[in-house]
Amino acid sequence: MQRRKFLAAMGSVTAAGAAGIGTGAFTSVSASRSVSLETASDNDAYLAFTTTDAKNSAYVSNASSGAVSFNLDGDATPEGDGSGLNRNATTQINDIVRIQNQGTEPVLVYVPPSSIDNANSTWKGDSENLRIDPQATNRPHGDYEKEATGNLDGGVADDQISLTGGFHSPPYTYSAYGENEDDRKEEFLLDTGEELSFGLYVKTPDSDKDVDISMEIVADATAVTDSLKAELNSEEE
Amino acid sequence: MKRRTLIAGLGSLTASGVFAVGSGAFTSVSAKRTVSISVANDSTAFLKLNEQGNGRRSYTDGGTIGFDIPGPGEDDYGGTDPEGLGTDSVYRFGGDADNAEQGLFAAENQGTQPVKLYSTQAETDGVPTVTMYDVDTGNLLTEESPSDPMDVGNQLRCGLEIDTHGVPVREDEYDVTLTIHADATAD
Numbered sequence: 001m002q003r004r005k006f007l008a009a010m011g012s013v014t015a016a017g018a019a020g021i022g023t024g025a026f027t028s029v030s031a032s033r034s035v036s037l038e039t040a041s042d043n044d045a046y047l048a049f050t051t052t053d054a055k056n057s058a059y060v061s062n063a064s065s066g067a068v069s070f071n072l073d074g075d076a077t078p079e080g081d082g083s084g085l086n087r088n089a090t091t092q093i094n095d096i097v098r099i100q101n102q103g104t105e106p107v108l109v110y111v112p113p114s115s116i117d118n119a120n121s122t123w124k125g126d127s128e129n130l131r132i133d134p135q136a137t138n139r140p141h142g143d144y145e146k147e148a149t150g151n152l153d154g155g156v157a158d159d160q161i162s163l164t165g166g167f168h169s170p171p172y173t174y175s176a177y178g179e180n181e182d183d184r185k186e187e188f189l190l191d192t193g194e195e196l197s198f199g200l201y202v203k204t205p206d207s208d209k210d211v212d213i214s215m216e217i218v219a220d221a222t223a224v225t226d227s228l229k230a231e232l233n234s235e236e237e
Numbered sequence: 238m239k240r241r242t243l244i245a246g247l248g249s250l251t252a253s254g255v256f257a258v259g260s261g262a263f264t265s266v267s268a269k270r271t272v273s274i275s276v277a278n279d280s281t282a283f284l285k286l287n288e289q290g291n292g293r294r295s296y297t298d299g300g301t302i303g304f305d306i307p308g309p310g311e312d313d314y315g316g317t318d319p320e321g322l323g324t325d326s327v328y329r330f331g332g333d334a335d336n337a338e339q340g341l342f343a344a345e346n347q348g349t350q351p352v353k354l355y356s357t358q359a360e361t362d363g364v365p366t367v368t369m370y371d372v373d374t375g376n377l378l379t380e381e382s383p384s385d386p387m388d389v390g391n392q393l394r395c396g397l398e399i400d401t402h403g404v405p406v407r408e409d410e411y412d413v414t415l416t417i418h419a420d421a422t423a424d
Contacts, residue, residue, distance in 0.1 A: 047266040058349045074274035076283075079389045080347030084277025086284050087301050103263045129273060145308075156420060172413070184393070200272065206301065209276040220265040 015052045037194055042068045047107075047219045049101040054197065055095045068097060070200065073210070088206035092156050092198035096136045099217070101190040106232055107219040109136070109187040109196065110171040111163040115216035123204055129201040134163040138197040144177050145171035155201065161187055162201075163217075172223065182228050189224065191232050284352075284419045285345040289394070292334025295341045301343055304415075306336050306395065316398055320359035321367070321410075324401050331372040331396035339373045340394030344417065346387050352419040364411045366400040386422045 032064045041098045042049040051057035051064075058077045062068050072093070073082040085091045101107050119125055122133035137157040145158050155161075165171030169190070178184035191195060198217075278300035279286040285301045285360040286294035294308035296305050314334040322328055330341050346352050356369035356386040369378045372394045387393055397415075402413070 046263045047268060047271075056349050060376060068270055070247075070270065070272040073273050075273065078283065078347060078349045079280070080285070080339075080345065082277070082283040082285065082347030083281045084275035084283070086282040086286070087276050089284075091284075093282070103266075105263075107265075130276065132272065132274075202274065204276045206299070207276070208300070209274065212273050214269055214271045216267045216269045218265065218267045219263070222264055234390050 007038075018074050041066050044102075046103045047109075047217070048102050049097045049198075050100055050195070051097055054097050056093050056199070057096060059093055059096045059200075061096065070096060072200065072202065085202055085204050087204055088159065090201070090203050092135070092160075092199065092201045093133070094155070094157055094160065095197035096200065097198050098138075098195040099136075099190070099198050099219075100195035101192055101219060103219070103221070104192055105221040106189060106223045106224045106229060108167070108172055108185055108223045109163070109190055109217070109219050110188050111215050111217055113164045113167040113171065114168050115214070117163070117213060120213050123168050123203060127203075128205050128207070129148045130209050130211055132215075133201040134215060134217070135199050136161050136188075136196045137165050137199060138150060138195075139187065140191070140194045140196065141189040142177070143183075144187050146168055160199075163188075163198075170223070182231075184222065185228060186231075189228065189232075190219070209211075244304075280295075280406075283348045284417075285343075285347050285392075286417065287343045287345070288333075289338040289340045289342055290333025290335050291337065294330060294333045299415070304341070306330060306399065310334055315404065321406075322399060322401050324404060324406050328399045328401070328402050329369075329396055330399070341396045343392045343394050344387075344419070346389050346393035346419065348419075348421075349389060350421040351386040351388050352421050353386055353419050354395075355379050355383035355420075357416045357418065358413060359416065360414065363404065364413050365404050366402075367413050368398045368400075368416050369395050369417065370398050372396045380418070383418075383420070 013191060041064050043051065049068045051060060056181050060068050060070055063076065070084055099109055114134065119129045120132050122131040125131040136154060137160045139159055144161055146155055146160055161177060162173060165174030165177070168174040172185045174184060176185045277299065279302050288297050288302050292308040292310040292314055293303050294306055295302060307319045307321060310333045332338060332341060344354055357380060358367055366397055370376060371378060377398060384393055
């Protein structure tokens with residue numbers, strides 16, 4: 001899946017080049033050029049998922065061999081023999097992996113709510129279903145602090161935010177996270193080389209469930225405003 | 238060697254990228270990842286909750302533990318058959334009716350970080366107040382004063398303190414929802 005996306009991104013670079021340069025006197029040119037590509041396991045990729053420093057990496061596998069998978073089930077490897085989440089409970093596991101920006105530009109990291117099956121929304125989902133929200137802690141930027149309310153706005157860590165923006169789309173427009181656009185986006189910001197902790201917030205029904213839920217984790221450089229970039233540059237100086 | 242060539246290749250691609258689109262090594266990445274989740278019974282979950290003793294003051298039904306006070310099996314032990322708790326009183330139940338084991342239930346940390354245990358009760362108006370306590374120390378476990386950090390693999394034997402002050406005597410039983418919390422300790 002990741003490989004496909006990457007190829008698609010390359011494709012668009014080529015297309016833009018053609019539009020910009022191919023406007024001369026000829027009708028058509030077809031020139032073969034080579035593009036070398038390599039895919040990397042998640043811990044070495046441009047958008048890296050690393051487990052070395054993460055406290056709860058017992059709940060993730062495959063970081064060094066391919067695409068990570070999150071195991072809140074019998075494949076988890078905590079020290080005890082726990083094999084799943086408690087029924088009728090709210091479980092928050094922070095710092096399962098670190099998400100690191102190994103690219104050359106600042107990015108916003110988030111999870112589009114539409115990439116998670118709506119029935120599993122922690123905010124709007126049906127209580128008979130399992131409900132999930134990806135969340136971030138140990139964030140390098142932003143000043144959001146939870147209110148001690150016990151609901152999703154208030155996680156167990158002070159700087160915990162919802163990577164879906166509480167199922168707002170796009171997540172970085174969620175008004176609780178700041179007064180203006182930059183304020184809100186800053187919460188999701190990773191400069192080159194920076195990382196945040198990725199975690200999961202899950203509400204379970206009082207019944208047996210065994211499910212796989214997929215979500216897309218996005219790192220987007222185009223959403224970083226010029227004023228945020230300027231702010232980052234001034235911090236470095 | 239192959240890796241080197243590759244890095245060079247990407248470098249040139251970046252250069253043209255900057256020219257055409259004004260972007261760096263990647264403009265956007267979307268990575269689809271999967272979370273596999275099992276919902277487990279209390280006896281096998283990351284927070285393991287096991288009923289203790291006999292007499293059915295504590296029980297496991299449909300995968301979750303629950304409590305019935307007095308227990309339906311009270312008269313099998315000691316030959317008494319109490320109807321309920323007295324009003325305007327504070328009771329502690331540190332074991333089931335058979336008194337064979339310490340604790341009405343045991344909570345074990347099967348996760349990855351040390352946790353502090355405590356209980357809360359959302360609805361207290363006109364119903365008995367129920368609070369977990371540590372049967373070894375007798376300490377009530379509340380949000381303000383939770384248990385000491387409990388390491389992975391350790392368990393705590395717990396009882397319930399029930400306060401019936403201001404709660405009228407009635408024929409129907411009271412249903413109370415107790416929330417058991419295990420919060421990882423900040424480091």
